[in-house]
Amino acid sequence: MTLKLTRRRTLAGTGTLILPALIGASLLPREAAAITELVAAEWGGDIVEAMKQIAARQSAVGFNWVLFQGGAGSILPKIKAAWPRVEYDYVAGWEGSFYGMMAEDWVETVSIADVPNLADIPEKIIVKDKKGNWKAVPRAAGGIYFGYRTDTAPIKITSIDDLLSPKLKRAICWPGPTQSMMLQIVALALHGGGSETNMEPGWKLMKELAKSGNIGRIAVTDVDFTNSFTSGETSVGFFAEPSWAAVAKNFPITRLTKQPGMKTFLYQSGFAVMKNRPNTKLTLEFINFAISPSMNTLYSQIAGEAPLNVKASAPSNLAHLSFAPAQMTEFVYVPDYRVVLASQDAWTKRWETDIAPLLQ
Amino acid sequence: MPLALLPAALILGLLLLAPMAGLLVQSFRHFTPGHVGSDVGAPLTLANYRELLNPAIVGLFVETFRISAIATLIGLVVSYPLARCIVRRFSAASRVACIGFLVALILLSMLVRTYAIELAFGSVGMLRPLLRAFGASPNSGWYIQCLVGAGLLHYLIPLSTLMLLGTVQSVDPRLADAAQSLGAPAWRAHLSTTLPLSRPGLIGTFMVGFTFSISAFVIPMVLGNGRILFISNTIYDRFSDIADYPSGAAISVVMLVVSLTAVGILSWLAGRPAVPE
Numbered sequence: 225m226t227l228k229l230t231r232r233r234t235l236a237g238t239g240t241l242i243l244p245a246l247i248g249a250s251l252l253p254r255e256a257a258a259i260t261e262l263v264a265a266e267w268g269g270d271i272v273e274a275m276k277q278i279a280a281r282q283s284a285v286g287f288n289w290v291l292f293q294g295g296a297g298s299i300l301p302k303i304k305a306a307w308p309r310v311e312y313d314y315v316a317g318w319e320g321s322f323y324g325m326m327a328e329d330w331v332e333t334v335s336i337a338d339v340p341n342l343a344d345i346p347e348k349i350i351v352k353d354k355k356g357n358w359k360a361v362p363r364a365a366g367g368i369y370f371g372y373r374t375d376t377a378p379i380k381i382t383s384i385d386d387l388l389s390p391k392l393k394r395a396i397c398w399p400g401p402t403q404s405m406m407l408q409i410v411a412l413a414l415h416g417g418g419s420e421t422n423m424e425p426g427w428k429l430m431k432e433l434a435k436s437g438n439i440g441r442i443a444v445t446d447v448d449f450t451n452s453f454t455s456g457e458t459s460v461g462f463f464a465e466p467s468w469a470a471v472a473k474n475f476p477i478t479r480l481t482k483q484p485g486m487k488t489f490l491y492q493s494g495f496a497v498m499k500n501r502p503n504t505k506l507t508l509e510f511i512n513f514a515i516s517p518s519m520n521t522l523y524s525q526i527a528g529e530a531p532l533n534v535k536a537s538a539p540s541n542l543a544h545l546s547f548a549p550a551q552m553t554e555f556v557y558v559p560d561y562r563v564v565l566a567s568q569d570a571w572t573k574r575w576e577t578d579i580a581p582l583l584q
Numbered sequence: 585m586p587l588a589l590l591p592a593a594l595i596l597g598l599l600l601l602a603p604m605a606g607l608l609v610q611s612f613r614h615f616t617p618g619h620v621g622s623d624v625g626a627p628l629t630l631a632n633y634r635e636l637l638n639p640a641i642v643g644l645f646v647e648t649f650r651i652s653a654i655a656t657l658i659g660l661v662v663s664y665p666l667a668r669c670i671v672r673r674f675s676a677a678s679r680v681a682c683i684g685f686l687v688a689l690i691l692l693s694m695l696v697r698t699y700a701i702e703l704a705f706g707s708v709g710m711l712r713p714l715l716r717a718f719g720a721s722p723n724s725g726w727y728i729q730c731l732v733g734a735g736l737l738h739y740l741i742p743l744s745t746l747m748l749l750g751t752v753q754s755v756d757p758r759l760a761d762a763a764q765s766l767g768a769p770a771w772r773a774h775l776s777t778t779l780p781l782s783r784p785g786l787i788g789t790f791m792v793g794f795t796f797s798i799s800a801f802v803i804p805m806v807l808g809n810g811r812i813l814f815i816s817n818t819i820y821d822r823f824s825d826i827a828d829y830p831s832g833a834a835i836s837v838v839m840l841v842v843s844l845t846a847v848g849i850l851s852w853l854a855g856r857p858a859v860p861e
Binding site: 293295297298300301303304323324327328394400401402439440441442443444448451452455457562565566567568569570572573576577578580581583584 | 615617618619620621635638639640641643644707708712721722723725805809810811812813818821823824825826827828829831
C-alpha cells in the first residue's frame with residue numbers, strides 16, 4: 225500500500241495555507257490606540273457582565289478582561305510567576321485573596337484622596353494591613369450559604385443534620401476543597417460547636433456526610449454547581465450568592481440565610497490595585513467611578529451582590545441578605561479570614577487524605 | 585557532539601531541563617501557609633515528599649495508573665483489529681477515508697469531546713432517564729469510573745489505531761498464510777505469527793497511550809464529578825488553587841519518576857526478541 229499523504233506534502237500544504245493568511249493579516253489596517261487599555265482580572269458570569277456595563281458608561285479607559293479560572297485565588301500563582309512584571313491593573317477579589325496578595329506585598333495602598341467615593345463606604349469593612357493602611361476598595365457584599373431547589377429536593381431542609389438524611393441520596397452538590405475557601409467545613413464546624421480555629425467537629429461531620437453517599441457531585445467550579453442544579457442532578461448545596469442567583473433565574477430556590485443553626489457567611493468583593501503598573505491613576509479613577517452610588521447600584525442589580533456604597537440602593541431581590549442587628553448575631557458569621565487563608569493548605573490536604581477516599 | 589545538534593540541545597536545555605531543575609529545587613523548599621509558593625531563600629526540607637507517603641495519596645497514584653492502564657489496554661484490544669482491517673481488508677479509497685476520519689478525531693478538541701460525552705452519558709446527560717430506567721445510577725462510583733475510562737478511550741482508540749497501521753503493515757501477511765497452509769487454524773496462525781511480530785509496535789503504542797492517560801487533566805475533571813480525580817488534577821490544585829508550589833512540585837517529580845520507570849520497563853520489554861532465540 226502506498227499512502228498519498230507524505231510529510232513533505234503535508235508541510236507544503238500547510239505552508240501554502242498559512243503564508244497567505246499571515247501576509248494578509250499583516251496588511252490589514254490597524255486602528256490606532258485612542259485610549260489607554262487597562263487589564264482587569266474578574267470573575268465570569270454576571271459579575272464581569274456588570275463590570276462591562278459600568279465600563280461602557282465611561283470613556284476614559286478601555287478594558288481587556290481576564291477571567292479567573294476557578295476561584296479568585298487562582299490568579300495568585302499567575303501573578304507570582306510574573307511578578308514584578310505583572311500585567312493586571314486591578315484584580316477583583318474578596319478577603320481571602322486580598323490577604324494573600326497583601327502577604328506578598330503586591331497591592332497599592334488606597335485612600336480617600338485617590339478614591340473620593342470611599343468616603344461613602346463604611347471604614348470598618350475596608351481591608352487593612354497591619355499598619356492600618358487601606359489595601360483594597362470594597363464594592364459589594366455577598367453571602368455564602370445553604371440552600372436547595374424547592375421543586376426537586378426530596379425533603380425540606382431545616383438543619384444541617386438533615387443533610388445526612390437517607391432521602392437525600394446523591395442529592396447534594398458539595399463545594400470542592402478549592403471552592404469558597406473551605407467555609408463549607410467551617411459551617412459544619414460551627415454546627416458541631418467549633419469554628420475556623422477548631423475544625424475537628426467540622427471534619428467529623430464532613431466524614432459522616434461523605435460516608436452517607438448523599439453527595440452526588442463535588443463542584444470544582446461555579447459552573448459545575450449551576451449545571452448540576454439546573455439539570456436536576458442535585459438539589460442541595462452551599463454556594464455563593466451569584467451561583468444561587470444564576471440558578472434562581474429559572475428554578476425556585478429556597479435560601480437558608482435566616483434558618484436557625486445554619487450560618488450565612490458574609491464576604492466583601494472589591495478591587496485590589498496592583499503595584500508596578502504604569503496606569504495606577506487611571507485605574508483608581510475608574511474604580512472611583514465604579515463605586516459611585518449609581519454605578520454601585522447598577523453593579524448590584526446585575527451581579528447579585530449588595531452594594532457597599534451607603535448612597536446606593538440595594539435591589540429587592542437581595543432581601544434575603546439584609547439582616548437586622550439581632551439577625552446578624554443569630555444568622556451571620558464572619559470568620560477571621562486571615563486564619564482561613566493560612567489554613568487553606570492544611571485543610572485542602574486534609575480533604576485529600578480524609579474525605580476524598582470516602583467519596584468514590 | 586556534532587555542531588548540528590547544538591540548536592536542539594540548547595532548546596532542550598532551555599525549555600525542558602532548566603524548568604525541570606527549578607521544579608526539583610522547589611520540591612525541597614519549605615512552604616509557609618498563606619503565601620504564594622515558597623519564599624525566596626526558604627529552607628530545604630523533605631516534608632513535601634514525606635506527606636506523599638500518606639495511604640490516600642498513594643491510593644491516588646494507584647487509581648490514576650489503574651484506570652489509565654485498563655483504558656489503554658482496552659484501547660489496544662479495539663485498535664489492533666481495526667488497524668488490521670484498514671490495512672488488509674479495505675480498498676485504497678476506504679483506507680484513505682478511514683485514516684482521514686481517525687486524524688479528524690485526533691484533532692477534535694479535548695474539551696469538545698469530553699463535554700460531548702458528559703452531555704450524552706454523564707450524570708447531567710440526555711441519557712440519564714434511560715440509565716435510571718435500567719437501574720443504573722449515573723452518579724454511582726463505578727459508572728463515573730467507566731465514564732472517565734470512556735473519555736480516555738475516545739482519544740486512545742484513534743491514536744492507537746493510527747500508530748498500529750504501520751505495525752500491521754510491516755508484518756508480512758504471507759507468514760500467516762504459510763502457517764495456515766501447514767494446517768494451523770486462522771486464529772492460531774495469527775497468534776503465532778502476526779501478534780508476536782507486532783509486539784514492539786503494540787508495546788510502543790501502549791507506552792504512548794498510557795503516557796497520555798496518566799497525564800489526563802480535563803477528562804477526569806469534567807467526567808469525574810469531582811469524585812474521581814487523577815494526579816494531574818491534584819498537581820493543578822496545589823499549584824493553582826492553594827499556591828503550595830513545593831508540594832505540587834514534589835508530586836510532579838514523583839509522578840515523573842514513576843512514569844519514566846514504567847516507560848523504561850516497557851521499552852526494555854519492547855527491545856527483547858519476540859521469539860526466544
